[in-house]
Amino acid sequence: MALRHRGLARGLRFLATRNDLIASLQPELAAFKVFPLLNSYLEKGPSSALLTPHFRNSNFYSTAITLEDQTLAENAFHKLADSTLDNFYDVIEQYLDSIDLDNDDQDIEYSQGVLTVQLGGTLGTYVINKQTPNRQIWMSSPVSGPIRYDFYKGNWIYSRDGHKLHERLESELEQLTGVAINLNPCSSCEKMNACVDGNYCQQ
Template identity: 45%
Template sequence: MPRSIVTKVARATSRSLQLSRTTPRITASSPFAAASLIPRAGAPRFFSSAGLNGNNITPDKQPVQPKEDTTAAPTIRAATELTDDEYHKLADQYMDRLVTHLEELQDEREDIDVEYSAGVLTVSFDEGVGTYVINKQPPNKQIWLSSPKSGPKRYDYVTLGDGQNDKEGTAKGEWVYLRDNSTINQLFRDELSIDLSMPVGHYGEEEA
């Protein structure tokens, strides 16, 4: 073999031995191995929606608590169907009781004047209050009231009670203004501080 070829082989062998000694080996614990695990730019990435405990936390899996409706439904009242005889009986009883109550109040106070004629009750108050007019209205089966403070109102007879939990025959009724569910008693109490629900004769008892 020529001497020049032997020399080239020897140099190549020596160079390969030097590279094998200086080149580090890539192991699982070496920094080269960690760098090789970093995803390259543009490589697809995958994310998990599971929490640390493996539970799914996507929004559509969140429990939905229904909102509590705190709005109470208003009480709806309706006029009781009455025959002509029933209407006159109930309306006359109320008007008579109202007249008796106000006449007793008239005896105790000088600022009230009560008149009842031909089914029309007028109650006049001094000191700029004005006159209240109350009368039956048979065609509509109502009691009409005209107030100098709040204007005219029409009251229907409404039965209260006599429901599923009430004993038969124990129902009571009130003359009610169906637009706001107020009664004639409430109007006198709110506008004049007169309580018509008190028993008849209580003024004389108080003075005694």
């Protein structure tokens, strides 16, 4: 019984010493806001600091959206991806012919599932291609870099933020050339026969 009391007394002395130390350091540590975990520990105790780390409330995590698993059959994927790239080729070819970029090296080429749009000069080159194993369309952009798009609810969508492929391409081409372009999925319905209410469909 005496040993138990001595152990309890030592524990109480340790806690008292710890609390005195923390109290003495509070004025100095209060200024160091760059240590949020330490501040939380001092103010609320160790459990709260460990359970609610500072970075959970920061912008560390992306705003990715969760796409439902809607894996396309390979033939359906090819139909949709080919329709998309065919449409892009037709519309962008006419677009480049209609605007004056004063670049002799501008060109557009579509072959074996790869669409290359060379704007010429310092404007850069787009490469947009099918990725059959992933059921995705990949775009390499001189503005935003590489982006991968999944087919979801009638459109090619970037899962990180939910933007649509054709809208991103429209925005960037206008940004680079100063001339607007319409790449709406229905802009060549007669050829695609795969468009409903402005979206691609799987029929």
